[in-house]
Amino acid sequence: MDEALLRSLMPSVLTVLVRRGADFAAAEDAVQEALVEALRAWPADPPRDPKGWLVTVAWRKFLDGARADAARRRREERVEEEPVPGPAPAADDTLQLYFLCAHPSLTPSSAAALTLRAVGGLTTRQIARAYLVPEATMAQRISRAKRTVSAAGFDRPGDVATVLRVLYLVFNEGYSGDVDLAAEAIRLTRQLAAVVDHPEVSGLLALMLLHHARRAARTAPDGSLVPLAEQDRGRWDTALIAEGIAILQAALARDRLGEFQAQAAIAALHADAPTAEETDWVQIVEWYDELTRLTASPVVRLNRAVAVGEADGPRAGLAALAGLDPSLPRHTAVAAYLHERDGDPKTAARLYAEAARKAPSLAERDHLTRQAARLNTHGKTPGGR
Known part of the structure; x- marks a missing residue:
């Protein structure tokens, strides 16, 4: 039984039912019942037209439910008679x-x-x-x-x-439980890209692929976070990177820039760098400028401050950070990083500890706590406390 085929057919089957007059909730229930029926019947007798089979069975399930529900009598009288089974529309x-x-x-x-x-x-x-x-x-x-x-x-x-x-x-x-949501989002975005011609759809797909390519290197064997600069780039998925960059280049060539394309361009510059030291931070700042123009997002400006700190030095990064709301998520962590880069470990350690208390996830909290502990340990004088 090809469960992937069943899942890929579900959206178009559901849409057919809704177009025929079924309300969304009832149609979705009917399609789910048809999928269960397919799992039972197809292994012994696979249909020649899987989509047509699902449409026919789901429509029957919907009509059965409508007839059994007195509240739906009026709508039942309006729906057309059950269509003759046959090939489903190709649209x-x-x-x-x-x-x-x-x-x-x-x-x-x-x-x-x-x-x-x-x-x-x-x-x-x-x-x-x-x-x-x-x-x-x-x-x-x-x-x-x-x-x-x-x-x-x-x-x-x-x-x-x-x-x-x-x-x-x-x-x-991301990933939790028994479903990989990152992979599922990529699958759904590929599906969307197949039915709509829009550069931002391509931009989002490219962004997902470029981020997903680094997934294996993002955590250590003990589950702790590994910052981008410290990741083993040999563990990055070069095939996904190449695909993402190719999709992005085709989207950018259409000269209809959007925020997902700009984010993907930043991700591509990180992916292109053989080492962290060779990252083209000047160009990344330029893309953050474009992204700021497109979104006016304070989170984008926060990330831009990090890029400015890498391109022009930590004091320039702190100056870019100064105009932002300190309550922004990750603001304190960014300030800690820039102060450490600026040679102020005492302030950085205090800010890392403060950022850890605000961290949204256990992994991020542990990472920031370790950064604070590292600086506090290194900052002690012999015999000091």
Whole structure:
């Protein structure tokens, strides 16, 4: 049984049902039932037209449910008679399903969960494990999201930017539980790139590939974080880097720069450098300037301060940092790093310890605590305390 094929067909089958008049929640339930039926029947009798088979079975499941529900009698009278089984339409409506799952009425986390369920074909249990929440909690979140989008329809303009942000949110969740969300986000973005011609889709795919290429080198065997400058670049995936750079170059050639392309350009400069010392920080600063122009994001300006510190020296980096809100995530950690580079280990150690207390993850907290301990140890005089 090719489960990957089933998952790839789910979005287009779901879209067919919604276009025929099924509300989103009922259609999604019917498609899930059809997938279960396929897992049972296909090994002994594989269909010649898998998508057509799924559409036919899912539509029957939907009609059975509609007929059994008195509250749906009126809509049942409006739906057309069951279509004669045959080849399913070749059109791929996956893009519309992405738009629906990224409905503006949904919170980002709900949109991400619904995308994984409806477009990715993951089970509620898999999504719950990936997000480290109880299955019942995730089921409620997805159920509410389905109810929200049930009345949305497919006639509203698609918002590629929102879809991309949802996919990037999934990617940044990384890996936890039994589902690799980073790999799943790449798969879904590849799928999106196949149905929409937009340079920012290519930019996001390139960015994901370039970040994912460094994944194996990001942690030590004991699970501790390894900073970019200290990573073993021999463990980076050169095939993913080459693919990401090629996709990015094609996107940039279209001269429609967006934030994901700019982020990917920065990632590409890191990936291109044979060693940390050979990183082209001057060009990275220039790309951060572009990214600041595109987004006006304080987080981008924070990252730019680090790049300025590498390109023009730590005092220039501290000057760039001075105009930013100290409550920004990672602001204290960046200040600690720049003060250490500027030859002020005492201030750096204090700031590293403060940053550790604010760290959003255990791995990051441990890393920052070790940095503070390292400086405190090295700063002690013989016989001192």
